[in-house]
Structures are given as C-alpha cells and as structure tokens.
Amino acid sequence: MTDLLRLPLHDLHVELGAKMVPFAGYDMPVQYSAGVMKEHQHTRTRAGLFDVSHMGQVVLRGDGYEQVARAVEALVPVNVMGLGENRQRYGFFTNDDGGIEDDLMLANRGDHLFVVVNAACKDGDIALMRAGLGPEISVDVIDDRALLALQGPEAEAVLAGLNSGVCDMRFMDVATLELDGAACWVSRSGYTGEDGFEISAPSEAAEALARRLLDHEAVAPIGLGARDSLRLEAGLCLYGHDIDTATSPVEAGLTWAIQKVRRSGGARAGGFPGASRILQELEEGASRLRVGLLPQGRAPMREGVELFAADEGGEPVGRITSGSFGPTVGGPVAMGYLPVELAAPGTTVFGELRGKRQPVEVAQMPFVPANFKR
Template sequence: MSEHSTELKQTPLHALHLELGAKMVPFAGYSMPVQYPMGVMAEHLHTRAHAGLFDVSHMGQVILTPKHDMAALEAGLEALMPVAVSGLAEGRQRYGMFTNAQGGILDDLMFANRGDHLFMVVNAACKAEDIAHMKAHLADVAQVQPVTDRALLALQGPQAETALAALVPDVRAMRFMDVLSVDTLFGALWISRSGYTGEDGFEISVPATTVVDFARLLLDRPEVAAIGLGARDSLRLEAGLCLYGHDIDTGTSPVQAGLVWGIQKSRRTGGAREGGFPGADCILAELADGPAQLRVGLHPQTRAPMREGTEIWDASEGGQKIGCVTSGGFGPSLGAPIAMGYVDSGHASTGTPLWGEVRGKRLPVTVCDLPFRPSTYKR
C-alpha cells in the first residue's frame, strides 16, 4: 500500500485527531496520530502520572462464535497456539500467540471468554492473515466474525480508573485481565482491564457511531490527555513489552522471546494437554534444553541511544557478533536510553558487559532485567 494519506484507512476518530492538532503518520495501513502538540516526551510522562487516551482502532477485533459448543471452539483454538484456552473463566482475558510449524510467532493477541463466545484483539498489520488463518482452521467449530462497526480506545495510567469510573462506575470492581460488557448511553461498551503501557488501565471497544462523543467526555476530564503512537512505543518499551514485527516475528519462538510465562503448565512438557499446537516439537525442545538466543533488556552505558538494528558484540578480544537490538530509544521515565534485543544465550545473564555498534563505533552496553520499570497492574 502506498503511504500517501489519500490511500490510508482512517479510524472513526480521525477528524478528532486533526481537531486536537495531531501529527498524522502512516501506520499499518492507517493514518494514525504519532503525537499531539504536547509532544512525545510530555505525553509519555502524563500517562505515567495521570491518564492517557489512545486510539487503537486500527487493531483487529474478532468474535469467535461456536458452531456446536464452547468446548469444541476452545479446543480448536487451542490447537493453533501454545496457550491454554480451555479453562479460561468467563469474564477473563488471556495473552496468546499463533505459532507456525517452526515454532515462530505468526502474531500475538488477546482473547477473552465472554460466556457464549470468544472475543479477540489482534495486531493491525496481521489482522487479515489472522482472520484467514482462523477461518481456515476453525471452520468446523466456529464462525469467525471480524468486528467492523466498532472503535477501540485504550485509557492508561494511574488515574485511568478514576476517569472511566465517572462514566462507567462498574469498572472499579475489575482487576487486571477482567472483561466486562456494559450497556450505556453510548451503546454496549466491551471493556478489559489491560493495556500496553505497563500501567493500570483499560481497553474499551465502543460503537463507531458514538466513540467521538465518548472520547470527548474522557478528554474533558483534567487527568486525561490524548496520546499518540510515539509515546505508546516508549511506554511499552519501558514496560518490556514486545512489538510484533520488531521484537517478535515468524523467526522468533515464544521461548526465545521470553514469553514462557504465557505458556501454561498444561501445554508444557508433562502437562495434561502437552503439545498439540504448531511448532510444538521446537518449542518444547527449547523449553527443555534452552534456546540458542534470548530476548534481554539492554542498558547503554553512554547517552547515545541504541536503536533497532544495532549490532551487539561480546567483550572478547576482537569481539564476536552475538546479537542485535530489536527495539531501542530514550526512556523518559528513566531519563536514559534503553533497548532490548536478542543475544546468544551464553551472554544473556543480567550484568553481562557487551558492546553495541553505533555509527561504526562500539559503545558499552550491559544486559539488564526486564521490564525497565515495574508494572502497576491492579491485581
């Protein structure tokens, strides 16, 4: 797709972004706000201190309705990813990922049990392929319905609950990864207590016809500011969260990516539902023996950022290339550059001194724990 704005899709909030003075950029085929007049740094810090409102309507929303019963649907979806679907309680959400035969990640996603169906949110750049993948593999057990008449907002930050509860009081009782459907003056709101910033917050699916009015009411609150993709990226990097197509892709496994926490014990070696997903042999072998490379946090020891593509070298005489940065930049909450990427497993221990090659010069960098900043989810 050309990046000319006339050929880009627009979210239902496009006119509001322009009214608010957003700088619009092409992203995953959409015209999206990268920042507002406040600027990326201030938007990032506002979200950490108060509450930020993000338009994430470019993401894919999908409903999976069982053709027979929920058990068959859950088993079918479980056959596509190394994550336990069966047993997820009604009103709860879980992180998942589709894998390929080599154990690589086709996409990462969220799915929720809403009683008589599953609701899923997938990445914008992958949604067409994800929907085709599910239609091909779940044809006997589910109707796969892309949601095309709703927008998606994310309200993130320590004051997100205060802001949203003023309009939807029921959200106060929600905890991290709860989901709720509430009938309001704006229509049915589908709410999850989750997000992509490391902060407490919510993702809210809103009818496209009412989302502008709903967003305006939130933005009228003093604690809420509109936040663009620039701050969304720096916030998720500080939280140590992966960006699909950068930190994870079809060539990285969940084990290499440090996403083992997302693979429940029932799907691992010795579990009651061990394997049975694409790439199981590769993934279970890595769980048992360890992968060749691991995703790690990286602390540059100078003020120079180490951005995506920066080669990582070991500290031996002459040096050997042992990895690469997949995400990097400045961490506004930390006041320092941060990065993450993949290094050979023998160099992945916290505190290991390495070198990053920036503009032809090797600069010191140290392996560190992820996340860079503790998350503040409401458990």
C-alpha cells in the same frame, strides 16, 4: 501511494492537533502538540487516551465457549479452555517452525471468544483462523467498533465517573459495560505497564465517548510515539520487531504465557503448530534469549544496532530489536537478542553506534515497575 484507511476518530485527532502518519495502512496519530515526551510522562502520572482502532477485533463462535476454545488451542500454545469466564489472557499464533505469526489477546466472553490482533497482521490472522479453526467455528471480523485504551494511574477514577462497575474489575478481567450510553466491551489491560482499560466501543459512539474522557482534566490524548516508548519501558514485545516468524516464544522469554497444561506432561500438551521445537526448548532452553538492554552513556541505540561480546574484533553476537530513549527511565533503553551465555542481567556487551562500540548492560525487564491492579 495507496490510500490510507481512516478510522472513526480521524477528525477528532486532526482537531486535537495530531501529527498523522501512515501505520499499517491507516492514517494514525503519532503525536499531538504536547509531544512524545510529555505524552509519555502524562500517561505514567495521570491518564492517557489512545486510539488503537486499527487493531483487529474478531469474535469466534461455535457451539459454546468450550468448542471454540478447543479449536483455538490448535493454533496457540495457550490454555484457552481453562480461561475463566470474563477473563482475558495473552497468547500468540505459532507456525510450524515454532516461530510466532502474531501475538494477541484472548478473552472468554461467556458464549464466545473475543480476540484482538495486531493491525499489520490482521488479514493473515483472519485467514489463519478461518483455515485452522474448522467449519464449526465462525470467524466474525468486527469492523463496526473502535478500540480505545485509557491508561495510567488515574484511569480507574476517570472511567469510574462513567460507570463505577470498572472498579470491580482486576487486571485482565473483561466485562460489557455501558459507557456514555453505549455498550462497550471493556478489559482491564493495556500496553503501557500502567493500570488501565481497553474499550471496544461501537464506532458511532466512539467519538462522543472519547470527547467525554478527554473532557476530564486528568486525561490527554496520546499518540503512537509515546505508546511505543511506554511499552518498551514496560518490557513488552512489538510484533515484527521483538518477535516475528523466526523467533520462538522461548527465545522471546514468553514462556510465562504457555501454561503447564500445554507443556510436556500436561493434559493437553502440544497440539499447536511448532510444538516439537517449542516443547523441546521449554525443556532444554533456547540458545538465544530476548533481553533488556541499558546502553551506557546517553545515546539511544535503536533497532538494528549490532551487539558484540568485546569492545573490538569478533562477529556480532546479537542485535537490538527495539530501542529508544526512555522518558521515565531518563536514559536510553532497548531490547534485543543475545546468546544465552551473555544473557544474564549485569553482563556487559557492546553495541556499535556510528562505527564506535559502546558498552551496553543486560538488564531485567520491565525497566519501569508494572503498576497493575491485580
């Protein structure tokens, strides 16, 4: 076994009773003593603290924001140039086949662009940016900062106790704020469907900051297990599962992240990898779509379960890409891909579980209403 990398808060997790597991090469907390269900509910009702320091943090600089944004637009089908100062936006790197190399957050931090990418993809993303952005743009990997997420309805009140400036931020705003004496890069965003903040903190200050947040009676530490069930209920994609190099953003239902200016007829239409397929699918639709799925009955249907149009016979028409029990929904929830003619909410398909086909209803996502401060 290769050595697992340890992150700045490793000892704190162990002290808090975390069960540590390998994830993307890092030793990460999958759950604490409360367990996934209680951690999930705590985040939905109070505030949960997540350590996501394994994710890749990268600063892109050039001769001003506009030059950086213009270069990045060659890699993503997103309006980066039109992103306001101190605003963040979701996007994805596409490939020549119109598939997705990774999804990411892009933040306009005035004179530079700050991006956060998935842990499992970060080496590839960094190489992709170094090769694709041209010599004028510097790609600086930030390896001296931890990344925390504070999520849930009480997140604002808790963080306001350290800096009231957070109350002025709305969903997808970014700011540099002093928290517990450290200059932190804060965004009002997350991966749970709840209001909350993501906080890039200097590594040496991260443990003290985490302890200070955990000292608040509303805050509990939350592991990767609940992070997954929270994002699934929120209808958010997990890269490598719900989206990958073979799924296009249109198939994945992520067209909302491709602004008009990058579509056919827009001022900066195309110009990103795979534009011909993606622009065509935007016009004509894709043949399959990512959908929300509610397995009828109580058995969870997990990634890999094959979907059929009828309760017997026929070939699989689709597949579940993420699925679990949704603690807030109180039953199984899943997402997967289906042909467009079977993708309308209310359609019944069948998932094969232990040799038996069980009905599954196509459903709107999110499964739990989003609770953002817009």
